[in-house]
Amino acid sequence: MGVKGIQVMPEPPVIEAIGLARDNGIKMDIVGTMMPETEAEDIELFSDLGAVSVMIHGTITDSENWDAVEEKLLKIKEIGAVPGLVTHTPFKTTSSLLESNILDLFDIYSVPVNKLGYLMDCDVYDTEVRANLDNMIEKLNKTILVRNVLAAGVLKPEDAFSYLKTVSFADVVALGIASVDEAQETFSLLRSL
Numbered sequence: 456m457g458v459k460g461i462q463v464m465p466e467p468p469v470i471e472a473i474g475l476a477r478d479n480g481i482k483m484d485i486v487g488t489m490m491p492e493t494e495a496e497d498i499e500l501f502s503d504l505g506a507v508s509v510m511i512h513g514t515i516t517d518s519e520n521w522d523a524v525e526e527k528l529l530k531i532k533e534i535g536a537v538p539g540l541v542t543h544t545p546f547k548t549t550s551s552l553l554e555s556n557i558l559d560l561f562d563i564y565s566v567p568v569n570k571l572g573y574l575m576d577c578d579v580y581d582t583e584v585r586a587n588l589d590n591m592i593e594k595l596n597k598t599i600l601v602r603n604v605l606a607a608g609v610l611k612p613e614d615a616f617s618y619l620k621t622v623s624f625a626d627v628v629a630l631g632i633a634s635v636d637e638a639q640e641t642f643s644l645l646r647s648l
Contacts, residue, residue, distance in 0.1 A: 458483060458642065459483065459484060460483050460484035460507075461473070461484075461485060461486070462486040462488065462510075462565075462600075462602075462629045463487055463488065464487075464488050464490065465488075465489075465490060465493065465496070465500050465501070470500070470504070473485065473504065484508075485504050485505065485506040485507060485508075486510060487500070487506040487509045487510065487536075488510045488511075488512055488541060489501075489510065489511055489527065489531075491514050491515055494515075494527055494530075495530075498534060501534070501536065502534040502535075502536070506536050507536060507537060508536050508562075509536045509537075509539070510539040510540060510563065511524060511527050511528070511539070511541060513542050513565075516541055516548060517547070519551045521555045521556060521557050524540070524557055525556075525557050525560055528557065528560040529560070538560065538561045538562060538563070539561055539562060539563030539564065539565060539598075540561050540564050541565040542564070542565065542566055542567075543567065543574070544576035545566040545567060545568075545575055545576065545592075546575070546576050546577055546587070549564075549591040549592065549595065552564075553594055553595065558595070561597065562597060562598055563597060563599075563600055564592075564597040564598070564599055564600070565599075565600040565601075565602060566599060566602070567602055567603035568602075568603065568604060568625065569604050569605065569606040569610060569618070570606075570610065570618035572584070573603070573606035573607065573609060574607065589623060589624060592624040593623075598626045598627065599624045599625060599626045599627070600626065600628070601619070601622065601624075601625045601627070601629070602628075602631075604618075604619055604630065605630065605631070612641050616644065
């Protein structure tokens with residue numbers, strides 16, 4: 456279907472599915488997300504899986520405890536994975552990140568983005584608000600992974616992907632897929648764009 460990678464949470468059924476896919480000759484880059492409270496175990500798991508990148512969960516990032524985040528980023532670098540941050544609050548956290556001392560310690564930044572501003576920390580997502588986010592993201596100078604582009608299923612894929620074409624900072628797109636039919640529909644549509 457043209458899928459090159461998978462972003463995973465360290466949940467047993469997901470890890471089992473990765474093993475099954477590998478057993479069937481499917482190769483994908485793994486981007487892991489460390490969960491709060493299990494960071495050490497998660498880093499070890501993702502190291503064993505050969506993850507190309509490990510991201511720090513948004514709950515941790517959005518706490519803005521940059522000393523603690525720095526410590527976790529350095530542990531990710533120790534296993535040879537590309538370190539990244541996830542945020543659930545792109546406006547608040549990005550603004551704070553720009554003033555932090557950790558900008559040189561991560562390469563990927565995952566943000567929720569969709570035309571509704573759904574699951575983003577804004578009341579409206581109009582042209583002015585969008586320009587503000589664009590400006591902050593550009594100043595970060597990171598690889599940007601966008602997610603929640605379907606607004607948790609509120610948007611139709613055609614509508615979401617059409618909007619996504621207007622997002623200048625999107626380098627990588629992560630999509631939540633819940634079934635084989637959904638995967639076929641979504642990835643077929645993406646290939647046609």
